[in-house]
Amino acid sequence: DTETGPSGDGDGDGDGDGDGDGDGDGDGDGDGDGDGDGDGDGDGDGDQPYGPCPGGEDSECLPDEICITGDSNGQNWSQCTPGECFGNMQCDTIPGDICADYPGDGEFVQYCAAQGCDDQNPCPDGMQCFQGFGMMGQNVCLWPSN
Known part of the structure; x- marks a missing residue:
């Protein structure tokens, strides 16, 4: 024993x-x-990184993330993100994350996002593909919220 x-x-x-x-x-x-x-x-x-934050509070995110919220075509969304970026090379939290201007957040700022999306690249379960901001805006997966 x-x-x-x-x-x-x-x-x-x-x-x-x-x-x-x-x-x-x-x-x-x-x-x-x-x-x-x-x-x-x-x-x-x-x-996990890039989780939802429906209450709009940074406390809903991991310690090194901030909460971003917005509205795109009448659909509210939220996303925890490690922060601002100036190109995909600055986003390395998870494989495949990207730098994108989130649609409908009222800012001309790019943030790291979990992934881009289109017909060939759907969002993970629970997330929704939102149309990117601007002429060359990349579509991005975000968490829909009420």
Whole structure:
């Protein structure tokens, strides 16, 4: 028996759940929420970059992201982004992310976006393809919101 404490689960940390991380929730990631993704929020999805922020608050995004919101053809949208960019080379959070002028945000500013979109390149589940801003505007995947 490798367990020296009273729990007797054999992992050596003494909390009795058998995963060895010492927090007692049994998922092995050490954050104590029991969902196994390690980010501590309990939702099990492992927060990802470029997520939605329907409330328009930076706090809805990852710590190094800001929330941008807008309206395009009557459809509200939101997007967490690492920030402004001046070309695709400045966007390297995930493979395939791009630099684009988000439509309907009221600014002539380019931000990093999860991906561009068209008929051949649809958006991931839950996102919607919004027409790019300007004559050469690239279509971009954003999160629709109410």
